[in-house]
Amino acid sequence: MQSWSSCQRYQEVFSINLEHNKPIKVFEAFAGYGGASFGLQKAKIPFEVVGYSEIDKDAIELYEYNFPNINNFGDITSIDECNLPDFDLFTGGFPCQPFSTVGSRMGELDTRGTLFADIIRICEHKQPQYILLENVKGLCVGKHKPTFLKIVSELERIGYDVRYDRLNSKDYGVPQTRERLWIFAYKGKLPEGFVLTPPAIELKYRIKDFLDPELEEELYRTQKQIDRIKELHGIDMFDVEEPLCYDYYNRKLRRDALCMTVTPPEHNVIRIVEPMRDGKERVRKLSTDEHFRLMGFVLNDKFREIKYPPTLGYTKLGRRAGNGWDVNLVATLFKHIFSQL
Numbered sequence: 001m002q003s004w005s006s007c008q009r010y011q012e013v014f015s016i017n018l019e020h021n022k023p024i025k026v027f028e029a030f031a032g033y034g035g036a037s038f039g040l041q042k043a044k045i046p047f048e049v050v051g052y053s054e055i056d057k058d059a060i061e062l063y064e065y066n067f068p069n070i071n072n073f074g075d076i077t078s079i080d081e082c083n084l085p086d087f088d089l090f091t092g093g094f095p096c097q098p099f100s101t102v103g104s105r106m107g108e109l110d111t112r113g114t115l116f117a118d119i120i121r122i123c124e125h126k127q128p129q130y131i132l133l134e135n136v137k138g139l140c141v142g143k144h145k146p147t148f149l150k151i152v153s154e155l156e157r158i159g160y161d162v163r164y165d166r167l168n169s170k171d172y173g174v175p176q177t178r179e180r181l182w183i184f185a186y187k188g189k190l191p192e193g194f195v196l197t198p199p200a201i202e203l204k205y206r207i208k209d210f211l212d213p214e215l216e217e218e219l220y221r222t223q224k225q226i227d228r229i230k231e232l233h234g235i236d237m238f239d240v241e242e243p244l245c246y247d248y249y250n251r252k253l254r255r256d257a258l259c260m261t262v263t264p265p266e267h268n269v270i271r272i273v274e275p276m277r278d279g280k281e282r283v284r285k286l287s288t289d290e291h292f293r294l295m296g297f298v299l300n301d302k303f304r305e306i307k308y309p310p311t312l313g314y315t316k317l318g319r320r321a322g323n324g325w326d327v328n329l330v331a332t333l334f335k336h337i338f339s340q341l
């Protein structure tokens with residue numbers, strides 16, 4: 001089987017009916033590395049980004065390295081909606097720390113949890129035809145549910161038909177368990193029978209198919225570090241038949257050959273366990289390319305879907321990957337949405 005890293009393009013041909021076949025004008029809020037742009041590009045949907053909003057210096061550097069000459073409107077809370085150009089699609093994976101299990105879980109009490117108010121303020125004024133929002137699955141359950149219902153009712157109040165679902169990367173081609181909440185809002189009424197959830201695809205890949213053939217030695221843990229993990233986690237031996245993900249946080253080897261959710265390296269919980277070599281255990285961190293491949297990017301000798309600026313190193317790039325959108329899933333979602341409109 002062709003491995004992910006060696007295949008260039010994997011999307012099937014599909015048809016979309018864009019109004020007058022004009023490129024979709026996009027405003028990419030909370031842009032990160034540009035998950036919406038990469039997704040649209042991967043889906044081969046004609047688009048033009050008329051502006052983006054991002055405040056993180058490293059994210060801006062990575063974004064501009066890949067998508068130069070696009071105006072950054074900066075902090076969304078300071079944007080005057082009257083100064084924005086017109087756009088058809090507003091995208092935004094608004095900060096998830098307030099709702100995620102690894103974040104503070106303070107919800108709306110944490111000011112980052114109120115940034116959706118700026119989404120509403122901008123979209124109420126600009127009235128784009130489409131809005132695509134993303135957050136962690138924790139936003140729509142438990143104590144955050146009232147916030148989530150408020151987001152939905154606010155979108156409805158400003159004139160949108162709203163659909164949402166929780167989608168998992170492993171159901172769309174990438175061997176990573178990454179479940180995220182996706183909210184799609186359409187100005188006016190969605191066509192009868194519109195379904196937001198793309199049909200799941202049988203997973204053909206295991207994590208080993210997403211790993212680098214050659215790795216830097218510094219990614220490997222020393223025997224002393226491995227012994228420490230074994231002692232702490234009560235493990236006899238790290239011995240596997242094929243490379244598997246070890247979930248450091250939950251102290252378990254993923255025998256399902258999936259990667260646990262990719263998180264920023266400061267949470268530092270993903271380990272790859274490789275088959276023993278010369279009687280020695282092999283446990284390591286993910287490489288930068290592996291982080292991004294697991295976020296849906298195609299990266300191999302012939303084709304590199306994302307370029308890294310020379311100024312950003314391992315930790316900064318890993319942080320952007322852990323905060324990013326799975327661009328394979330985004331492409332699938334965009335194709336599915338626009339093929340119905």
Ligand SMILES: C[S@@+](CC[C@H](N)C(=O)[O-])C[C@H]1O[C@@H](n2cnc3c(N)ncnc32)[C@H](O)[C@@H]1O
Nearest residue numbers: 030031032033035054055056075076093324325
């Ligand atoms: C979950 S990440 C979004 C990732 C993005 N969708 C991607 O594909 O990489 C949220 C982003 O919002 C940015 N952000 C946080 N507060 C912001 C604000 N007030 N204005 C604009 N961007 C902000 C963060 O720097 C972070 O990159």
